[in-house]
Amino acid sequence: MMKMTKMNLHKTAGLAGLMTLLAISAGSSLAEQTAGVVDVSTLMRIRDAALKSDYAYERLTELTDQIGPRLSGSLGAEAAVTLVAEGMRRDGLQVSLPAVKVPHWVRGIETAELVEYAHRPAGLTQKVVLTALGGSAATAAAGLTAPVVIVHSEEELQQRAAEIKGRIVLFDVAYDQHLADNGHAGEAYGDAGWIRFYGPARASRLGAAAALVRSVGGADYRLPHTGMTGWDGAAPIPAAAVTAEDAMLMSRLAAKGAIQLHLTLTPQTLPDADSHNVIGEIGGSDKAAEIVIVSGHLDSWDLAQGAIDDGAGLAAALGVADVFQQLGLKPRRTVRIIGWMNEENGVRGGKAYFAANQLQHHFAAIESDIGGGRPLGLIASVSRENESQFAALKPLLRSIGAPLFERHEYAGGTDIGALTASGVPAFEPLLDTRSYFSYHHTPADTLDKVEPENLRRQVALLAMLTWYLAEMPSELKHLPAVADEE
Numbered sequence: 001m002m003k004m005t006k007m008n009l010h011k012t013a014g015l016a017g018l019m020t021l022l023a024i025s026a027g028s029s030l031a032e033q034t035a036g037v038v039d040v041s042t043l044m045r046i047r048d049a050a051l052k053s054d055y056a057y058e059r060l061t062e063l064t065d066q067i068g069p070r071l072s073g074s075l076g077a078e079a080a081v082t083l084v085a086e087g088m089r090r091d092g093l094q095v096s097l098p099a100v101k102v103p104h105w106v107r108g109i110e111t112a113e114l115v116e117y118a119h120r121p122a123g124l125t126q127k128v129v130l131t132a133l134g135g136s137a138a139t140a141a142a143g144l145t146a147p148v149v150i151v152h153s154e155e156e157l158q159q160r161a162a163e164i165k166g167r168i169v170l171f172d173v174a175y176d177q178h179l180a181d182n183g184h185a186g187e188a189y190g191d192a193g194w195i196r197f198y199g200p201a202r203a204s205r206l207g208a209a210a211a212l213v214r215s216v217g218g219a220d221y222r223l224p225h226t227g228m229t230g231w232d233g234a235a236p237i238p239a240a241a242v243t244a245e246d247a248m249l250m251s252r253l254a255a256k257g258a259i260q261l262h263l264t265l266t267p268q269t270l271p272d273a274d275s276h277n278v279i280g281e282i283g284g285s286d287k288a289a290e291i292v293i294v295s296g297h298l299d300s301w302d303l304a305q306g307a308i309d310d311g312a313g314l315a316a317a318l319g320v321a322d323v324f325q326q327l328g329l330k331p332r333r334t335v336r337i338i339g340w341m342n343e344e345n346g347v348r349g350g351k352a353y354f355a356a357n358q359l360q361h362h363f364a365a366i367e368s369d370i371g372g373g374r375p376l377g378l379i380a381s382v383s384r385e386n387e388s389q390f391a392a393l394k395p396l397l398r399s400i401g402a403p404l405f406e407r408h409e410y411a412g413g414t415d416i417g418a419l420t421a422s423g424v425p426a427f428e429p430l431l432d433t434r435s436y437f438s439y440h441h442t443p444a445d446t447l448d449k450v451e452p453e454n455l456r457r458q459v460a461l462l463a464m465l466t467w468y469l470a471e472m473p474s475e476l477k478h479l480p481a482v483a484d485e486e
């Protein structure tokens, strides 16, 4: 269920009609503003075709309703490879399926009960809602029972190092929805997500029996939020995310006395599985050796359909190719549509691509992996001197209500992270993400969370950007290489 305010905002009828009006009234001034750079009438045709097409939404519906969850190594992930490759072939793209070995982690039983706390009525236990984190180890089949130590930061964990051995550590770090409501969802996620990724390994090093984190995200319907945790050489221990509500309950009870939890988690790490990236190409003309990537990821977490993470981003990339094919457009540079495998728990697809491809052939890379919210503009990892070369694109962005062009060096999607860190100019859509982390990685990441109109606008945004990059007469400078964080 979308928030009421968003529903109201997005239920305005007839955007395509409005766009036509805009095109007519603003056409000449747009043409003047962008003269001599990239053909404006083509960009307008791309925009108008995208705003009329539900191709991306149809592909998204297939991915979510026909296949559903697509965690690496699962049947769903392989079905997504087949489905997306078939769609690209139907659309006339040159398709290849480079092999990628992926981690194969499967969820098992996941239950927990508070079995001891101050003033507990005799015989009573309380259920705690949780879900295992990707990479979690298992408890014994019968579970484990241990006292819970609650900390609020890495520093507090280290200060209380002597208390950790044999205990269950709960990292009670809240996601800041206020930041998200004000356009900083990524920062809010990064802040609370850090402890999910690094906390359990640090608890393991101090001898903890298990680690719990408070779910990262704004969900307030007692939904647990999964995601990857990293071990970085530490011995894996059972690790799970409890709902924000259950983290708060445990904190209230712990303020009154010692608490104990009975925890059962039975996930398994199976041998690595064979999988694929999916690449569909539209060959370029006079600059065919230069590549523009437009991409999203095929895999998703296993709790839901992965509609916003990242069905929407992948479908938008497929929509870009469809618009070009529909209009019979032949770009100057080669446009490579990529569905990445294994973004969620290993980034093996992005890494394999980086290892197998020549960096210098990459003109630019786009990845959409921030949901299906309404587009507000673009984030661009380009050099300061190259920013002015996008001036001609800005009136077109404005014409779809997405005028922001924010330059953030080395920003961009995880799968293209190695390319971006090597200096390849990188782009991502800037979307309304106020509610993104309420659903992302939860059982509620389902198709109904994507408004078709927002997805049409995202395709329009990415298609205009892709065409602009594929056609621009000047070269873009690569940024100096930095270490890749992933």
Ligand SMILES: [Zn+2]
Binding pocket: 297, 309, 310, 343, 369
């Ligand atoms: Zn994602």
